[in-house]
Amino acid sequence: MAWRIREHVLSGEIDNRVKGRIRGVLHLAGSPNPITLDLEGNAHPDLAGSSIRFRNPRATEASLEGFPREQTGRAGDITASHRVKDLLVSTEEFLAMSEEERSTAYRWANCLYLEWYSPQSCRVVMEGIGYEIEWVEGPLWQISEDDLREQAGRTDDAMEEFLENVAGALADSESSGPSETDEVIPPEEAAADAEADRMDLLNDRILRRVEKEGPSEWDRIHEEEAARLRKERGEPDPTPLTPEEEAVRAEWIEETNAAAREAAEEVQADSWKDEEPPEHxxxxxxxxxxxxxxxxxxxxxxxxxxxxxxxxxxxxxxxxxxxxxxxxxxxxxxxxxxxxxxxxxxxxxxxxxxxxxxxxxxxxxxxxxxxxxxxxxxxxxxxxxxxxxxxxxxxxxxxxxxxxxxxx
CATH class of the missing domain: 1.20.1440 (de novo design (two linked rop proteins))
Structure with a gap:
């Protein structure tokens, strides 16, 4: 389970003045009971060695039932300089513009990004745009390149453990169903399940990095994460295509695009009928x-x-x-x-x-x-x-x- 609590945090404090330890408190709108943090790890260089306070002027009340107020575990990415797109229109306007295929108005903004992994709540993320931040003290120490690599490795390990737990929960859910208690899954189905799990893991890793590094880096991130997954699983690197294979591939792409254009033209020609596609x-x-x-x-x-x-x-x-x-x-x-x-x-x-x-x-x-x-x-x-x-x-x-x- 992943909790996202950005809309409900009214104010808080994050303290990384002690190296290797992040402590903090988060006050929820409408709740007398704050969330306390005691995490292993360090923040990104902008917050490492420092203590800050912050306030969310747009907080909304929520009960967050089932969310433990004492949070321990490992720090993920903690920074006040995460770059995100901030919509300049309301959610209703954004949905209407998307349906009409109109471009949406947004700006790039700094974001207070808090992420941690705990035995109490698995993964928790607070991505706050427009938070008011006050520097309390620091930095009292500077994080080194070695520390950054170690922190990144621990964060990756925590994310891997989280994804494995999610996959395990899905597998437990599937295995508890009536269809699989007394029936063997055909090899073709098992292979498709394995490939789906592989793609889910790859996509989760890519999206997590895109959140931090930006969508413009998608191609590079995809290539790096695909190579990483192949290495972890002992899979060979893809063999470069021969010139003949490249020609066949280019021909196939052109045929596919032509078929897609033809299908689009048929849909456009029949649009006057105002018929919805059939649904099962x-x-x-x-x-x-x-x-x-x-x-x-x-x-x-x-x-x-x-x-x-x-x-x-x-x-x-x-x-x-x-x-x-x-x-x-x-x-x-x-x-x-x-x-x-x-x-x-x-x-x-x-x-x-x-x-x-x-x-x-x-x-x-x-x-x-x-x-x-x-x-x-x-x-x-x-x-x-x-x-x-x-x-x-x-x-x-x-x-x-x-x-x-x-x-x-």
Whole structure:
């Protein structure tokens, strides 16, 4: 689990005057109980050896239920000079501009970035734009290049451990499902799962670095992280293409682009019909259910993503996207169950949808424990979620059979 608390921190202090130790306190808007920090490690050079106070003039109240107020563990990236894009329009305006494919207005701004890894809360991130910062004292010492490399290595190790825990939780969730208690996964499906896990790990590493180094460095970061992952797994470097292979690749790219242009022209020619693309009934049911949750005005506006009601809503929404990716193409001239060639990738999407639906049900369990909303609402929601999950499970079995019994 990753906690992001930037909107709810009212004020705080970070103290790295003692080398190798970061202490601090964070005051939450609307809460009498502050968060205390006692972390191993050092800040970036701009804050190393120093103590600062800060205040967030735009803090919003939140309960942050389940978030321990005493935080220990390892420091990640802690700096007051992190560069981020700061939108100059409201969230509603940004969404409207995105739908209309209009460019959005933003500026580059410095950001107070606090990240740590704790046994209490896994990973916690506070990314504060527009915070008022006051220097208390320091620097009392200067961080060396060796210290920086050591800190970066510890941060990478902590991130790796966090990602492994997330992957382990996903695997535990998958293995607890009824489909895998007494059934062997076909090798093709296992290979697709492994490749999906590999790409998830690679993307997580890339995105984490892009957050710090900026999107303009994407190509370099991608190349470095791909090489790092190959080295860790003992995989060979990609063999350079021969001139003949380069020519074939260029021809394939041109054919693909031509097909894409032709498809776009067909879509444009048919746009006057104002027809929505077909949606699979289960994907449509999950999407409508997720959207209905948002229209009911039941989601607490200042709560974190870990609030039970948000877990239900987000789980259903994310599941609907995975179901659409797995199923909607089957309505466009493709048969079901999918053929053995496409079944592994379809199964990856379906199993991720199942994971998100199970997350939603766990949120509903917490809602039951806390007696949130009415019993009738919780009962109706559980009935719909369970029906969508059962339908997903049935499709997983059908897609899997196309691998185990391709002639059926």
């Amino acid at each position: 009934p289960l994907a449509l049911e999950c999407k409508e259910f997720a959207l209905a949750l948002r229209k009911q005005d039941i989601l607490p506006k200042n709560a974190s993503d870990e609030h039970p009601l948000w877990e239900i809503a987000n789980g259903a929404l994310f599941a609907s996207g995975k179901l659409a990716g797995a199923l909607n193409g089957c309505l466009d001239g493709e048969e079901w169950p999918p053929d053995p060639l496409t079944a592994p990738s379809v199964l990856v999407f379906l199993k991720k949808a199942r994971h998100f639906l199970q997350d939603a049900l766990r949120g509903l369990d917490s809602a039951d424990e806390e007696n949130l909303l009415s019993l009738q609402w919780r009962t109706d929601t559980r009935t719909r979620l369970t029906a969508i999950l059962d339908g997903t499970e049935q499709l997983i079995q059908e897609a899997r059979r196309s691998l185990t019994n391709p002639e059926d």
